[in-house]
Amino acid sequence: EPEVTQTPSHQVTQMGQEVILRCVPISNHLYFYWYRQILGQKVEFLVSFYNNEISEKSEIFDDQFSVERPDGSNFTLKIRSTKLEDSAMYFCASMDTDTQYFGPGTRLTVL
Amino acid sequence: KNQVEQSPQSLIILEGKNCTLQCNYTVSPFSNLRWYKQDTGRGPVSLTIMTFSENTKSNGRYTATLDADTKQSSLHITASQLSDSASYICVVRGKGSYKLIFGSGTRLLVRP
Numbered sequence: 001e002p003e004v005t006q007t008p009s010h011q012v013t014q015m016g017q018e019v020i021l022r023c024v025p026i027s028n029h030l031y032f033y034w035y036r037q038i039l040g041q042k043v044e045f046l047v048s049f050y051n052n053e054i055s056e057k058s059e060i061f062d063d064q065f066s067v068e069r070p071d072g073s074n075f076t077l078k079i080r081s082t083k084l085e086d087s088a089m090y091f092c093a094s095m096d097t098d099t100q101y102f103g104p105g106t107r108l109t110v111l
Numbered sequence: 112k113n114q115v116e117q118s119p120q121s122l123i124i125l126e127g128k129n130c131t132l133q134c135n136y137t138v139s140p141f142s143n144l145r146w147y148k149q150d151t152g153r154g155p156v157s158l159t160i161m162t163f164s165e166n167t168k169s170n171g172r173y174t175a176t177l178d179a180d181t182k183q184s185s186l187h188i189t190a191s192q193l194s195d196s197a198s199y200i201c202v203v204r205g206k207g208s209y210k211l212i213f214g215s216g217t218r219l220l221v222r223p
Contacts, residue, residue: 102154
């Protein structure tokens, strides 16, 4: 069964460094998403992406964040200058018509 | 503010027993409601999806109900198994939006 994959599974970085989280959505899906989950808290929407542009974003998704679909298969989330509070699980999801399928997540730890 | 609230926060049951989890939401206008299962350290996996016009939907041992008038949903798990131990999250999508609004989840532990 097709699934969303994410790399790396765990990323450790120093505060102020840039990180890129990578996702390979399910092929033929057209809608892509990033969510995050701070330890012990609920999953929060960050951004949705369709037709090569951001369709919706939350107040969390500020100028430090950007998304890109560079080659038609990968979907990336970049954090330009990480802060301690960016430490969380980051989930990528892709959607066909109605159901969002989630990847296994990348655990980001900012030291 | 669009919110999704779940109860109980956690639940412990014996293997083979049934349980019911509750969800209340204030998201309006409403498009659909889903229940997801999330194992520790993993991404959520969809169990059921219900639209405004549906009031019951089953997926194996999982049965979800929806009352769109009172904005309440429940997830009933029948004949629980050890592998049912996970967080169960109620997720609502508003009309005209593709983002999902997550509840905090109910952490279920099934004991032998």
